[in-house]
Amino acid sequence: MKRTEPDTPTVDKKKSLPDSYVLLFAMLIIAAVATWFVPAGSFERTSDSGVAMVIPDSYSSVPANPTTLYDFFMSIQSGLIGSAGIIFLVLTIGGAFAVLDHTGAIQAGIMQLIKRTRSKKYALIVAVSTVFSIAGFIGALQTAVIAFIPIGIIIARAFKLDAVAGVAIIYLGAYAGYTIGGLDPITTGFGQEIAGLPIFSGLWFRSIVYVAILISTILYLCRYISRISKDQGRSVLGSTPFPTDVDANTSIPEVFTRRHKIVLGYFTLCMAGYLVGVFKLGWGLNEMAGLFLVISLGTALIERISANHYVHLFVKGAQSMLYAALIVGLARAIVVVLEDAYVLDTIVNSIAVLLEPMPRILAALGMYVFNLGFNIIISSASGQAAIVVPVMAPLADTIGLTRQVAVLAYNFGDGFTNIITPTSGILMASIAIGGVPWIKWLKFVMPLLCIWIAIGAVALSVAVMIDLGPF
Template sequence: MKKIEPDTQALKKKKSLPDSYVILFAMLVVASISTWFIPAGSFERTTEGSVAMVVPDSYVSLPSTPTTLYDFFLSIQSGLTDSAGIIFLVLTIGGAFAILDYTGAIQAGIMQLIKKTRDRKYALIVVVSIAFSAAGFIGALQTAVIAFIPIGIIIAKAFKLDAIAGVAIIYLGAYAGYTIGGLDPITTGFGQEIAGLPVFSGLWFRFLVYLCILASTVLYLCHYISKISKDPSRSVLGAIPFPAEVENTNTIPDEFNSKHKVVLGYFTTCMVGYIVGVFNLGWGLNEMAALFLVISLGTAVIDKISANQYVTLFVKGAQGMLYAALIVGLARAIVVVLSDANVLDTIVNSMAILLQPLSSIFAAWGMYAFNLAFNLIISSASGQAAIVMPVMAPLADTIGLTRQVAVLAYNFGDGFTNIITPTSGILMASIAIGGVPWVKWLKFVFPLLLIWMAIGAIALGIAVAINLGPF
């Protein structure tokens, strides 16, 4: 009886942990209440292309429009509607991967790779993480990372790790590069364009910071994997390394046959085609969702899956992603509430007033801290740039900072907290695909976030010291 009691206590503790939906709903309540206390205000905006950017020094107070009970519930519907692109992408990915999972091609391919590397677990994981970070550095994987989370889960299963490791190998790998965004047109390119800097200037400095972020991420991942490999009970997920919905997948085939090779070749060709489309045709979420339909249909033809069986598999796969899909809309509802109440511009304007009297180094760190916090509300890089950079760029001039430093402060602030912010549809969908509760993910990743933040603070200090310019 004494041996059973601790397990019972652990089970009760696990049951008491709030679900991600509960956490987001509580945040939505707090955001709604805050609209009754934060003054409403707005900057004037000009439209360049399809993006509305604020006009510096144009802030004016507006009549207060706090969130009513009716607005509160309507915001959830608005959040779902605004996030329709990501929601349908997640559902489509679920359906497509159910077809791929049925063929066993990805599982067999990964097992073949493991055999060829002679069970060099860390080498394989490091290579995968570095490859995804490189894709993140050039801006190819901001939203596409969701599509690869199931592959990370398969790798984690093959090495007998846990779901957190599976998500982290892919997500943290990609975001180790995306946080710096050296060649990302949406984050760095857009931010520098607003600041009047040459696009992708200061690349040498960003690349050095990227190497530091990547090294810390890889070492952190390897440390966690080593810890749970030696003692599975030290997993953040406890005694259940993979939730039931993630665990219930097909067994890994013993043989990597020619049909598997054709399926993987077809999948790879489609993904390469998407990356080409991103850079040359401006493809986004809708094109990716359409592409996964093409992937699922082509895979069904290759594996000779009947039409009825295809529908059954696809719908079952999409159903398995429903939790991940709907959570994106609830996260977006928080932004809807704050935006409709006209308090976001008030927050940005207050930041500018607070930073203006500070010395250059403390002002740079202040911009950095503000963007870290502001990203918890506005997780969209382009959205944050459009609101913040038109204010921060001229503010940097008056304080004595280079505009390159201002862009770095925005970049780091926008990037780093993307790995924890519950208002990010990409993050919430990614961890939900792995069946990882947000609280558990936060416990796992928070020490790494502190490391990243320290690296960012040091890098900003150096940038101020050397008066980092546009080239």
């Protein structure tokens, strides 16, 4: 799926919204300034399990290390290096999908699906979002969701929607499941292991919350689609529902040929192989990038694309993803600044001290709110778990909460704000692929986030009242 910098309109510059890069750079400046005022401190850490986890009650002050001008600009380089896996994955996906786009197989397959469902777009959209949410629930789609955003854009084009709807069908579908992560070994599994709970315990409770989150997401998405279907002017993107280069693409093929079926079958087989690799072999970003190289090469052979033409298509597709790829590194730079200045541990310790004297439900909700905010800084689920859960789990014992409640507070907090946090490389790459500016996405998704937060608050309160235990 081709991609250029979003929204380069001819409108009055005074009225145009700041680019996502501008917003992230401003946040980086704020983070750097904050390091001069927030006291530096650090927990001691142990790496017995292979992951550096904090030791409770080990916090101590350390010499201040505020960000200098040199550190500020080096943080961007460090962010790019630290995010290299995601950056090269995005570039590789761009190249692979350029080859797939050339065949027209995905577009033709979606049109065939639409014809078979007799244009029941809501049924199709609900089905697609639900399937992706299940994949998110089992932890199979956190990073891989980037690969499917172009398919969402194709669906949105076919139904004459907008790029926001195209991204949301896939991304919000996947994250409606990932936010709960009932069977996700990286979020729930790792958090429960740190807290000393049986892995995937409390699944029945998480499943109920998952259903509530999924239903609210589908209703919200369908309401938006209904609104813009009746009046395209009500799209959050205004009069330009897709980037110009997306609209300029060739029309979607009407005929679903035998070769199209072979290409799609090959693509499906490769993705199924990746899922097996995730659960059996521990595959991650690097393996997915390699897989998309295999997909692009195999597709070129099936379509009989010459070597020179393949290189041209792949490089052009990767170039179109450069905006989406580099924004990941800038987002990561914010975390680099805060980590290097030793202020993150200070924030965690301060919240723990504040929560300790509170009543049980208020303390649980306090943990929840803290994790919602902390996730905007540390969007890595495992990274947040390694810092927060070792502190919150024993704190829960002191307050009289179960450790399951503490892990739920981490789960919900880590999951929900993933759909808005600009430090998330996955989110920023996903919306950039669709050509959606972060401010526009924020305008679209904030009401849904408020609904999710309310559901999480109710669920957490219930968990406290019933003393949700390890099973």
